[in-house]
C-alpha cells in the first residue's frame with residue numbers, strides 16, 4: 001500500500017483503502033479501479049492523498065472520458081464564464097486570484113483536456129464572445145494535450161496548464177480597439193501589444209504558488225528559437241520548455257480561430273504553418289511531438305474539397321510538409337493525391 005497525492009493519480013490505479021471525505025462521505029471503496037471522473041471528483045472534494053495498491057500497475061488502456069458535443073459545449077461555456085470572472089478581477093484589481101485559477105485547472109480544464117476528441121470540439125465551437133477568454137482556455141487545453149504527449153504529468157502538467165491559462169493576462173491591459181484592429185497596427189500600437197508578456201509576468205512574478213517554469217512560460221511565450229521573438233530576444237534553449245509548448249498551442253489556436261481581421265484556417269493549414277517554422281523559430285522536438293500526434297489524429301478525418309466533394313484523408317504524406325495536400329479517397333472509391341491535383345481542402349468535417 002502506498003500513499004499518493006491526488007495530483008499524481010492515474011486512471012486504472014487500484015484504491016487500497018476506503019476514501020472518506022472530511023464530512024464523512026465515503027467517496028471510494030477499497031478495490032476501486034480509478035477512472036478520470038473519479039480522480040476529478042477527488043479533486044472536487046479536496047482530498048489531498050489516497051492509498052493505492054502499488055503491486056497493481058495502472059491500466060494503460062483505460063478509456064478517456066467521453067462527452068457528447070452538447071455536454072462538452074455546456075462545460076466549455078461554464079468554464080469560459082469562470083475565466084471571464086477571474087480575468088475581470090485581474091483587470092480591476094491588478095492581482096491574480098491564483099487559488100481560483102488552480103481550481104479552474106483542477107476541476108474543469110483538466111477534464112475538458114482529457115475528453116475524447118477535444119481538439120475537434122475546440123475547432124467546432126465558435127462562441128460570439130471576447131476571444132481573450134476563449135483563447136486562454138483553448139491554449140490551456142492544447143498545452144495540456146501537448147504536455148501529456150511530452151510525458152508531463154502531475155504537478156508539472158498542472159503548472160504548464162496554469163501557465164497556458166495565464167499566458168496572455170498582460171493583454172487585459174491593452175485597449176480592445178488595438179487587439180481587434182482590422183487593419184495593420186502602427187509601430188506604436190505594436191509596441192503596446194509587445195509589452196503584454198512582461199505585463200503578465202509582472203503580475204505573477206512574486207506569486208509563490210506558481211512555479212518558476214510557469215512564470216517563464218508566461219514571460220517567454222513570444223520568444224522564438226532564432227532570437228526573433230520578444231520581449232528578451234532569447235534564443236534556443238534559453239527559452240523555457242513551457243514557453244516552447246505554449247508558443248505552439250498559441251499559434252495553432254490563433255490560426256484556427258476567426259478574428260475580426262481574418263477568417264480562420266483549417267487545422268491542416270495551421271499545422272503546415274507550424275511545420276514551416278519548426279527548424280528556425282519553434283523548438284523542433286516539441287513541434288515533432290505535436291505534428292506526429294496530429295498526423296495520427298487527422299488520418300481518416302473527413303474533409304470537403306474545393307470541388308465541393310466530400311473525401312476522407314488516407315495518407316498525410318511527409319513529416320514536415322504538404323499538410324494541406326494529403327492523399328484522399330472520394331466517395332467513388334478513387335484515390336486523389338492532392339499534391340498532384342489543383343484541388344485543396346476547404347473544411348474539415350465530423351461526419352462523412
Ligand SMILES: [Fe+2]
Pocket residue numbers: 167168196221222
Ligand atoms: Fe501572447
